[in-house]
Each structure stands twice: as structure tokens, then as C-alpha cells.
Amino acid sequence: MEPIRVAVPRKGRPLEAVLERVARSGFEETADEIISTLRYEKAITKGERTDERTVYERLASYSDLSTPEQPEFTLFRDARKGMPRRIVFDSITLPFGDRRLQLVGREEPLRALRKHEFALGFDSADLVLEEIVSLADEPLRSLQAVNERISPSDTDVRLVTGLGDTVHHTLLARPNVLDSPDQPLDRAFISDYSGPLCVSPRYERLVEATLGSKAVEGVEFTYPEEGQEEEAAIAECGLGVYLTVTGSTAREHGLLIGERLFPSETVLLSNVSEMSAAAESFVEQFLATSELETAMPPSQ
CATH class of the missing domain: 3.40.190.10 (Periplasmic binding protein-like II)
Structure with a gap:
């Protein structure tokens, strides 16, 4: 059975927010491993840490391609001076009820949803405001009001809930x-x-x-x-x-x-035209375990 595929950022605060939710679902060691690896690699990229191993040697030590339950990483060309190669998150597959959940790294998960590559994804609420909400005379004040500003003729993406990393x-x-x-x-x-x-x-x-x-x-x-x-x-x-x-x-x-x-904050997004029974089940379970006041029905 195919896993439920969810697009997530490759690095940064939004990815850590997703992984913290993963940790609370019983995968604390896995989440901590991914977060600590990415923080270490960020420090190397910024020149705050050094490592005698090449970037390829470090990448090989982090990823175990024979076991999908172990995290995989990949290389990304960083925009910093000199454009160094930076190790970022690629994917991991975890048991999720009677199915499997696959978190897949994307540079911009929102755009991957807009292109119908995924039914579900996590990204920054900032990007939603920058890209898909319509401008109006009245100010936009809350996450709950975001979907009212998204035109169905422009995109099938909708905001489901926030993660509270505010x-x-x-x-x-x-x-x-x-x-x-x-x-x-x-x-x-x-x-x-x-x-x-x-x-x-x-x-x-x-x-x-x-x-x-x-x-x-x-x-x-x-x-x-x-x-x-x-x-x-x-x-x-x-x-x-x-x-x-x-x-x-x-x-x-x-x-x-x-x-x-x-x-x-980091938000869960859905492409309503791509939602399957498995994706709906993930959203229902995610919202059922959410203690966040920002939760809203995925159909909005």
C-alpha cells in the first residue's frame, strides 16, 4: 500500500516544527536525530563548526537507504557566498496507524501543492500570504481568515491548521x-x-x-x-x-x-482536488491530536 506522502521544508524552523509534532507521536529519537544533524550542518555551512570529513562522507554517514524508517538526507546548493553544498532533509517513512506516512523534503512545499504534486504539505504561513491570498482594503488578522482570501479560481490549496510555533x-x-x-x-x-x-x-x-x-x-x-x-x-x-x-x-x-x-507559524496545507481517503484520514487524526486553537476543518 502506498504511503501517505506529505511535503515538508528541507530545513529551518518550519521543518523543526513538523518534526516536533512527529516526536510527540512516538518518534522522539528519530526527530531529534534529524534536527541535530541539520543544526550541525548549518553550523558547518556558516563556518561556526568544522569537520574533517567531506560533505559526501558526512552525507553517506547520515543516510541509510536500506531502511525507509531511517532518515535520508540530500545535498542542496546554498545561496551563501561561494554557494557551498549544504546537507538538507530528503525523506523518511514512518508507521501511521494502519498505513505509512512519508515526509518528503521540498524547497517550497506550498508550490509543490499548487502544482498538484502532493495532497498535503507543511510550510510557513508567511509564504501563503506572500503567494496566494488576495489583497483587500480590510486587514487580514488571523489564520482562520486566510481561506476566505484564497480564490478557488487561482489555486486548490487551502490552509488546514497551524502548528503553534508562533x-x-x-x-x-x-x-x-x-x-x-x-x-x-x-x-x-x-x-x-x-x-x-x-x-x-x-x-x-x-x-x-x-x-x-x-x-x-x-x-x-x-x-x-x-x-x-x-x-x-x-x-x-x-x-x-x-x-x-x-x-x-x-x-x-x-x-x-x-x-x-x-x-x-508553520501550517498544514491541503490541495483539495488531490485529497484521497488516506489523506483525509491523516488530516482527521492530525486534528484529533492537535491541542491548537488554530485548528479548522480542511474543507474551508
Whole structure:
């Protein structure tokens, strides 16, 4: 019987969020092995660790192709200076009830679903906002509202649930940008604001979706210079949007922490036209074991 195939990122926080859910399903050792291997390889790529073995020797030591229940890794050409080869996740097959679940690494799982290569996948909610939600005057405030902004004529992909590994896209500003110390730094402030707003280049459409098209009519997007920290660039600009957890780095740059605009987390996605009975069963079991408030029916 064919396994249930689910597209997952090859590396990074979204993949770790998926693996943490895998760990809670009884595969803690396997998940920990994959996460620790990828973190080690990331450190080598960034020059923080060294290893006398070649990248091919390390790859051979990590992957056991004779056993599908063991993780497989592959090589990816990293975009960093010199374009080094980086070891990333490839796949693993695990027992899932009376079937098997195969997690398959993809550079952009959302796009693999859009191309009907998979019925299910995990990816960042950010990419969903950047690629498939429609822009409107009203701001997009929550994961629950995402499917209402996806046109059925554009794509069959829908958001099923979030995994809860949440950080937030947050308004940040220097105090002197506000008219008074008591003025809230929120969407209403942006609606009345005209001037520069600093964002990461890839977040321009996301920011417009979460603030609302009408609110950004007087806004001029600016971007950090190459190699510049986002918080430093926002402090230089005066106002911006960036991901925050505690806000400590922003405060170190003299920035006020404003309204949380939208959760940035890993989400389960489905291509509704590709869903099979096995895929539906996976979604039902996944949601049944989810303790997350963001869960929603896959048919939305």
C-alpha cells in the first residue's frame, strides 16, 4: 500500500516544527536525530563548526537507504557566498496507524501543492500570504481568515491548521514617530500615516495583506541594506514591521513594540482536488491530536 506522502521544508524552523509534532507521536529519537544533524550542518555551512570529513562522507554517514524508517538526507546548493553544498532533509517513512506516512523534503512545499504534486504539505504561513491570498482594503488578522482570501479560481490549496510555533509580525517604531507618548502604535496609526515603512523585501505583499491595502496608500516601503539587521534598519527609518518574540532586540535599538499584526507559524496545507481517503484520514487524526486553537476543518 502506498504511503501517505506529505511535503515538508528541507530545513529551518518550519521543518523543526513538523518534526516536533512527529516526536510527540512516538518518534522522539528519530526527530531529534534529524534536527541535530541539520543544526550541525548549518553550523558547518556558516563556518561556526568544522569537520574533517567531506560533505559526501558526512552525507553517506547520515543516510541509510536500506531502511525507509531511517532518515535520508540530500545535498542542496546554498545561496551563501561561494554557494557551498549544504546537507538538507530528503525523506523518511514512518508507521501511521494502519498505513505509512512519508515526509518528503521540498524547497517550497506550498508550490509543490499548487502544482498538484502532493495532497498535503507543511510550510510557513508567511509564504501563503506572500503567494496566494488576495489583497483587500480590510486587514487580514488571523489564520482562520486566510481561506476566505484564497480564490478557488487561482489555486486548490487551502490552509488546514497551524502548528503553534508562533512568532508575530509586529509594528515597531521610534518614539518620536508618534504624535504623543500615549498614542497607540497600531493599524489605526498606519491608516493615518504617510511616509517610509521599513520591511524585509519579501514581506511587502504580506505587510499589505495584514495592514490592508487602504492603510498603506500613503506608505513608501523601504528595505534594510544588504547585511543590515532589520531592527537597525527600522530604527534608522523610524517605522517598520518585523518578526518579534520577546522584542528585546527591538528595544535595544530604541524601538517601541506595537500591535501584533499576524502570526508567523508553520501550517498544514491541503490541495483539495488531490485529497484521497488516506489523506483525509491523516488530516482527521492530525486534528484529533492537535491541542491548537488554530485548528479548522480542511474543507474551508
